[in-house]
Amino acid sequence: QKEVEQNSGPLSVPEGAIASLNCTYSDRGSQSFFWYRQYSGKSPELIMSIYSNGDKEDGRFTAQLNKASQYVSLLIRDSQPSDSATYLCAVNSAGGTSYGKLTFGQGTILTVHP
Amino acid sequence: EAGVTQSPTHLIKTRGQQATLRCSPISGHTSVYWYQQALGLGLQFLLWYDEGEERNRGNFPPRFSGRQFPNYSSELNVNALELEDSALYLCASSPSSGGIQYFGAGTRLSVL
Numbered sequence: 484q485k486e487v488e489q490n491s492g493p494l495s496v497p498e499g500a501i502a503s504l505n506c507t508y509s510d511r512g513s514q515s516f517f518w519y520r521q522y523s524g525k526s527p528e529l530i531m532s533i534y535s536n537g538d539k540e541d542g543r544f545t546a547q548l549n550k551a552s553q554y555v556s557l558l559i560r561d562s563q564p565s566d567s568a569t570y571l572c573a574v575n576s577a578g579g580t581s582y583g584k585l586t587f588g589q590g591t592i593l594t595v596h597p
Numbered sequence: 598e599a600g601v602t603q604s605p606t607h608l609i610k611t612r613g614q615q616a617t618l619r620c621s622p623i624s625g626h627t628s629v630y631w632y633q634q635a636l637g638l639g640l641q642f643l644l645w646y647d648e649g650e651e652r653n654r655g656n657f658p659p660r661f662s663g664r665q666f667p668n669y670s671s672e673l674n675v676n677a678l679e680l681e682d683s684a685l686y687l688c689a690s691s692p693s694s695g696g697i698q699y700f701g702a703g704t705r706l707s708v709l
Contacts, residue, residue, distance in 0.1 A: 517697070526687055526700040527640070571640065583653045584630070584642035585689075585698060 486510060489572050489588035498597050502559040506572030506588055509553065515575035516548055517585070518557045520568045527571055531557065562595040569593070599624065601701035603688050609707045610678050618673040618704045622690030628652075629671040630691070630698055631663060635684035643686075646671055647694050678708045 490505040504518075515534055519527035531546040533539045533555065539546045545558040555574075559566055572588040602621045610616050622629050631643040642655040646665035660676040669690075675682055685705050689698035 519700075526702050529697060529699065532697055573640075583628070583645045583647075583694060584655065585632075585640075586642070587640040589639045 486586045487572055487574050487588040489570075489591045491591070493592035493594055495594045495596060496562050498562060498564060498595055500562050500595075502562045502566065502593055502595070504557040504559075504570050504572075504591050504593070506555045506557075507553055508555070508572075508574045508586075510574065510576050510586075511550075511553065513550075513553075513574045513576045516546070516555045517573040517575070518544075518546060518555075519571040519573060520566075521571055521590070522568045530570075559593075562593075564595050564597055567594050601688055601690050601699055603686075603701040603704050605704060606702070607705050607707070609709065611709050612678055612680060614678050616675045616678060616682075616706055618675075618686050618688075618706070619670065620672070620688030620690075620701060621670045622688075623692075623699060626690035626692050626699075627669055628691045628694055628696065629665055629669065630689040631671070631673050632687045632689065633657075633684045634687060634703075635681070638684075640687070644673065652694070675706070680708050682706060683708045 487508050496502045518531045521527045533546040533548045543560045547556045569590040571590045573585040604619045628647040633641045645653040663673040665671045685703045687703045689700045691698045
């Protein structure tokens with residue numbers, strides 16, 4: 484089982500729709516959760532961070548965390564063509580050999596078509 | 598405020614050579630992280646430096662090494678380059694241990 488798994492893409496949504504990206508993780512000791520956006524040929528850009536159960540909203544983006552289910556998601560409302568990118572879920576564990584490092588999922592490619 | 602800067606942008610080496618990649622963190626950040634993003638393999642953690650010390654290391658052979666300088670900048674050295682070392686090498690920094698990581702633009706290493 485992979486440490487961090489994301490729903491397989493690519494995901495294609497029409498402009499103005501809601502895009503839903505999902506991620507599960509295996510380490511119950513994980514404490515910090517992040518969504519990064521990566522445009523082709525560019526470096527990852529932080530979109531959202533979430534640390535406690537529930538929802539966190541920032542503009543058109545909402546991150547949801549459920550530690551009991553080991554699940555984190557990202558919703559993008561009113562999707563725009565400029566949102567087309569690879570979305571990376573990243574998890575940071577508290578200690579042991581995982582201390583400090585981010586473990587990334589494979590990424591989900593999102594395409595928003597006009 | 599300047600972000601994480603990496604140099605060079607591109608680096609071309611031949612198999613068996615050594616490569617040195619450099620990273621300057623965001624001002625005030627003490628932790629520097631190195632990741633490898635190879636085609637089809639996703640982002641893999643390489644090394645973490647904080648306050649000049651190596652704090653954690655990913656599952657990479659010893660020919661991947663690095664250091665952090667007193668000004669918190671860092672360099673990654675890859676010895677005895679192999680073809681599969683071709684990848685985008687990303688540096689990130691955070692203001693404290695385990696803090697949010699911000700990435701630089703990366704160095705694309707090509708091994709011929």
